Amino acid sequence: MMLTTDLYGHDLISTQEWDIGNLDAAIELARRLKRNRYGQPYSTILSGKTFFMFFYNPSVRTRQSFECAATELGGHAQFLEPRSMRLKTAKTAGEIIEDAAKVMSRYACGIGIRILEDRISSYGEGDDLLREFARWATVPIVSMAHDKYHPCQGLADIMGWAEWLGDGVQKPARLEVLKGKKLLMTWGHGALARSWCSVQEAIIIGSRFGMDIAIAHPEGYDLDPEVLKTVQQNCDKQESSFEITHSPEKGYEGSNVVYSRNWMSPNAYQDGEFLKQAEIDRALKLKDWVCDSVKMSKTANAIFTHPMPIDRGREVTDEVASGLRSCIYDVAENRLHVQKAIMVLTMGNL
Secondary structure (H helix, E strand, O other): OOOOOOOOOOOEOOHHHOOHHHHHHHHHHHHHHHHOOOOOOHHHOOOOOEEEEEEOOOOOHHHHHHHHHHHHOOOEEEEEOHHHOOEOOOOOOOEOHHHHHHHHHHHOOEEEEEEOHHHOOOOOHHHHHHHHHHHHOOOOEEEEEEOOOOHHHHHHHHHHHHHHHOOOOOOOOOHHHHOOOEEEEEEOOOOOOOOOHHHHHHHHHHHHOOOEEEEEOOOOOOOOHHHHHHHHHHHHHHOOOEEEEOOOOHHHOOOOEEEEEOOOOOOOEEOOEEOHHHHHHHHOOOOOOOEOHHHHOOOOOOEEEOOOOOOEOOOEOHHHHOOOOEOHHHHHHHHHHHHHHHHHHHHOOO
């Protein structure tokens, strides 16, 4: 009936921290949940349990998908905001993470945390916060997107890509079809000054499953060196390729999956402040960095992917984003199914 894993009680802060067998198990369960969305035995597996959703940053898909996930598993997702709680910050007195995590663990079966660029004063601060919660909590801590990683999105990504590159979106995802396929992660100009979490998670998990990884970005938009080192190690283990280019067109050649996404520069934080408008102003000048049909024509009939929300007309044209080879809505749907799988495996006490 159920998959055998050792994930009960485990945190999910990055997919890199789960072994490949557990990632396989999570996708396999997500496949089952997608085919049998409201059926037994899954519809009661969190019966009577509450999942806390701790939002430092707002969302559309994340809150909706987690609330639906908890409900469809027979549980409840409770929305929380730091501003409604007396938590200690760098500028105010309040409850420390140790106390909050220990108390919240007495109430809930798991805690999801979302904290992004404009709620921190330097890169890595969000990752530190999640790990501090994980240190003290006795229930699983799940990243709902933070400044460094976005594991739920990464799992939804590879599930969607495997469906499209395999037997189709109505068929089970076969992850082995990803091996040897080329993923292009290309920077896109836009007005959102996004964090690195989604792009870093995508190249990490793609490299775990044997994809050739190509990153394209303008000079001055490097990603986290630690993450790039991890991707290189994953590729070496899988005997796949890893390249970085500063050309807005070269990376498209031979690509099977194209992921066009705006992200901030390493200089986005200065003296504890996130310089959002300066990042936007700088990015909007780089108008060559848009994914369009001309660039997509250089690919190996690639699919277009994006975690959304999309800055249409800047990151990607409407023609591509809404085109016949766009998997954006299937990936968005898969957020629900992989999050249900995560909750079953880490909180369901199988």
